[in-house]
Amino acid sequence: MSRKVVRSSKFRHVFGQAVKNDQCYDDIRISQMTWDSNFCSVNPKFVAMIVDASGGGAFMVLPLSKTGRIDMSYPTVCGHTGPVLDIEFCPHNDNIIASGSEDCSVMIWEIPDGGLTSPLTNPVVKLEGHSKRVGILCWHPTAHNVLMSAGCDNVVILWNVARGESVVRIDSVHPDLIYNACWNQDGSQILTTCKDKTMRVLDPRKGTVLLEKEKTHEGSRPVRAVFLSDGKILTTGFSRMSERQVALWDPNFAEPLCLQELDTGSGVLLPFYDPDTGVVYLCGKGESSIRYFEVTDEAPYVHYLSMYSSKESQKGMGCMPKRGLEVNKCEITRFYKLHERKCEPIVMTVPRKSDLFQEDLYPDTIGPEPSVEADEWFQGKDGQPILISLNDGFTATTKAKEFKVHKSLLKTTSASAGNQPDNSGEVQSLRKEVKDLKAAIEELTTRMKELESWRESK
Template sequence: MSRKVVRTSKFRHVFGQAQKADQCYDDIRISQMTWDSNFCTVNPKFVGMIVDASGGGAFMVLPLSKTGRIDMSYPTVCGHTGPVLDIEFCPHNDNIIASGSEDCSVMIWEIPDAGLTTSLTEPVVKLEGHSKRVGILCWHPTAHNVLMSAGCDNVVILWNVARGEAAVRIDTVHTDVIYSACWNRDGSQILTACKDKTMRLLDPRKGTVIAEKEKPHEGSRPIRAVYVADGKILTTGFSRMSERQVALWDPNFGEPLTLQELDTSSGVLLPFYDPDTGVVFLCGKGDSSIRYFEVTDEAPYVHYLSMYSSKESQKGMGYMPKRGLEVNKCEIARFYKLHERKCEPIAMTVPRKSDLFQEDLYPDTVGPEPSAEADDWFDGKEAPPILISLKEGFATTTKTKEFKVHKTLLKTTTASVGSHQDSSGEVQSLKKEVKDLKEAIEELTKRVNELESKH
């Protein structure tokens, strides 16, 4: 008589709970585009969602606290001439958001602290270099102002956003549409999955292939790939019989460490991995459930934990960075689920009796401080993540990294980029001008006051 041993895990009883109706964002016309990106991005200040727009592309950015019914006339970010396909907040500055569109451009926007009061049509920077629609955006996790974009022109571009220019262009590697592209934890590698059924590890600065794997999944539907612990890679895809699968790979891409079949649904599974807990959440586009698994070092490596189910299917999903969670409620993840007409926060919580800080659930996590500037990173500087403790709670006490664009460096089509010395010289002279102007204004104000007091 053999008893099946149940694997012990502190995440066995993680449960998902949708927020009450008054904590949702209602009456938002979520985009009807059939594109497999998240359609939603979120940070401790704002939630951004791609919305339907007539005659162009738009997305909405709301302060997290602005729940309830959103007025039809609420301002949007609407500078693109084609539908927006992907949006992502900058990890180092909560007010900066990037958008990629069918109009082949990438735009960088700055959202005011209190949210938008009028619609935003002028980006801080417009990045042009793709010849077809731009469907994937991903900020560098640790280097400031480095953004990766991937388009339907089979090209990956790494942008130096502060200079407004393409620093690396990877255009000979992919033979078809790129389905997913992401960075590893310190941003020293890129992982892509492509319609040519090949998954590739790339050196981002050189644009060269480190390793590749053909047919990680046999089916022809889109594959998603993310890094998990120790350089391992987790993929979601489809079998030849169109069953949805999840697999785990060593970085040398031999046979999969594990390959599990889940179900026969048709939606692409979007994976969200939390390196602090080792839990991966799989959210199917068009599903009404979120499955979660624990990734460990022991076979079968990817252990099913549980599933959160609801009645309505999800059109997209935002994933809150760790520093935006409610630590005192033992929240280990929070999703922002898009319905047809609303956005619903879902908290994933580990049940604990104590309200003390749970060290085991919250090891030091990645903070908002970058560890390198764009120029230094492109020059080869390594940039391991700078970690922070969540013990005191962290959501809004951070000083965000100021977003600077060297207007003088934004390249015109032919001019080459000026050197650092020039820019610092120009900055000095601008500062001096500002100082002189301030002094002149003070002088004038004084004189006006004197004249007024005489009368």
């Protein structure tokens, strides 16, 4: 009689658990928009959620400790004139967050340490360059003040946030709507998926296609993709029969190393990858479960571990960076799940009896220090992530460091917080001058034609 050998893995018994009610964030009107972004971003200081707002777009930023019922009058970040579609905290400064909106703009905000005391309407920098709504934002993992945005105009823009300007504009690669855009671990490549069913790896500084793969998934529903730490790529999509799939691709894109069919759900699966453990979490919007898999170097490569299920469906999901977890409780991931009216943290834990620091669960992880500045990166210098140990738990960066980051971020803006002008004003006036000049030239041309026809008639 043959005996089935069970694969040994320290993550086989990982379990998810929702926190108690008093540790949730209650009475928040989560946005009703149907956009497929996370709607939530989180770091060791704050949790941010896109909320319903009358007369424009808004999102709420709460200190992690402000749990319980949130007052209806709690101040929001509300400078956009259209609904907010995506938000993301800067990985190198916990007080800086970017937002993309239906009003075609990207805004960079600075959140004070204790959270907001009044509505925030003036961004630190306003980035204008898209002609349609901006639905995808992604900060560079190692370069300071580099932000990628992708809009419904099928354009990817790389911004130098400190200067408030677009440096690279990738506008001739994608013939249709961009579903997904993300960086690899050192930010030397960009991965995109598109409505034309093609997955592309791009050189971010040249804007050229390095590799592409057509029909990664046969179905017509959106495909999501994420770089793994060894250069492989994991995608989620749909088969021709609308079954949801997860696939693993070698960097050369020949054939999938692994293609698994999951179920016939309709929600797009958002992948969250943890490079320290090799675990991928798949969260479907509109569903009530989180599946998780371990990715290894041995076939079948993607190993199903388990599933966390609850009663209520998720409208969005944020994932805490490793440095914000409680290592003394063997917590390897923490999600912030958005319900209709609340945000509920869900803790993923490896069951261990010892209270000592578990080195095998917490290898050195990516810290908040950038390894290159924006100008250096745009000139061609790559930087590897700067790793930190979690042995004594992570403590937030010192005031001096944060102040330095703020200074460099604000170097093109006025120091006075009251009027905070940004580069967009100069750009607007230049645009107006160009427009006026064009109008004057057109007027002169018309006048010349009139004079010539008058002379000929004489």
